[in-house]
Amino acid sequence: MKVGYLGPQRSFTYQAAGTSFATEDLVAYPSIPTCLKDLEAGFLDFGVVPLENSLEGSVHATIDSLFHRPGLQVVREIILPIKQQLLTAKERPLSEIRRVLSHPQALAQSQAFLEEYLPQAQLEAVASTTHAAQYVQTHPEEAVAAIASKDAAGHYGLTIAQQDIQDNAGNQTRFWVVARPDRMKQSFEPAVKQTLLLTLPSNQPGALYQVLQAFGWRKIDLSKIESRPLKTSLGEYFFVVDLVCDKDPLLIANAITEIQLLGATVQNLGAYPITLVAEKPREETGL
Template sequence: MNNTRISFLGPSGTYSEQAAQMWCDDCQLLSVDSIPSVAKAVTDGRSDIGIVPIENSIEGGVTFTLDLLIHDSDLSICGEIVVPINHNLMSKNALSFSEIKTVYSHPQSLGQCREFLNQNLPNANLIASLSNSAAVEEMMNTSDNSAAISSGQAAKIYGAKILMKNVEDRSNNETRFVVLGKLDHPKTGNDKTSLCFEFQGDQPGILSESLTEFASRNINLVKIESRPNKKNLGRYVFLVDIEGHRTDEKVNLSIEALSKKVAMIKILGSYPKFI
């Protein structure tokens, strides 16, 4: 058995556990109850790496993870993996849609199944759970008129009956997970670097002008999004993914040039590209 220890958002049966198993099928897995706890396990030395969801093809960025990376953790992204997501509607017993009064699931999953829920269960009370597997546990311990949206693996683990498979709104539903560790991954030649930055003030063209530091060096910008800076309304931290490793000369030069134009910059990690 591999001695590497991986923390993930549990309990058993979550898509995070699937991502951890895809990353390493014989590692030691440590289930924790929140995304911040995944990172804390690495920081405290209880795990060597942690795996957390960072974006979904339907719902976009996972804000818990983005805010953790920006504000609350000094860990580095050292890898990424993409997991196909197939949601299932399940209950303790066979129920018709009209009998279902409550649906439990993770907020991201509820969002990924919004159209299905609106069309088929418009009057159901939607309850947010800490994870998809936690949703099944809650559902199994409540009334007979409850259901949950979760993975097929979770249904097997907790003995739930699947009422309908593939209830996600888009058939190509995927979630990108990142691997958190204390160090970057060494350069491979097919890498990606993630970073975040914030401007001192707001002025016309400041963002586009700053991003030319990448374009002028022929560095491909593969992702950009923003999060509130948590200090001032209307002020944002920008997160970008670029192609290349932070040790590449042109990547290093672009980051140095960008750092002179911003009030804060933080390199979140360099790692091999999964896609």
């Protein structure tokens, strides 16, 4: 069985994929669209992609790619605690670090630490946290640090100069396990959430209210609603709606039917269970 994920190896998506596919063949992809494209084409059995970070919000590439690939379904959500580490090739005072490399989201998630302890350092965005760790490993003579995971530190033999530098101790990222319908197997775990992608019939007053009313009067809890541009013309959107699956599934099915009768297009990504990955005990370290 082949499972694609947003790489490279040792990335946070790699860690998320390993929680559900510890013994499977994991294939790294350079981007979310290329991973989902190969999944749709049948070269993969499953794909694991990031969806949303609790500090930096949605990963738009995932939502937009799924919107344009209506044959794919979400089979599981994985919630992974994200702990960012400051990594160096060798021990050195923070005042000597001149550059800090990481993925743009990791840099943003660690902004308060960087402003307080590394105001002199130039921040450089790279393709992934793992790429940042690789660079520091291969350039030990440079006064450069990476922001990446403990897993990356161990794999590349780097020093953890400071642990858990993210701005919020509760930093988490949602990942989706995605599959084609013909590869989906019956799950005996109860569905916790369901996601719909909605396109309104026309840009007219009250259209969104009418759609949301179909959930409201049935007391179906919405845990998230977000708009994304259709990329057709300015002011045209589709909507991402997360439903809490604590009601009779027939109520949700009836709500979807009512929305379709109103003229809206509904892309049902499916109902799925959630895996919450336990946080590892913190290892104390000093600045």
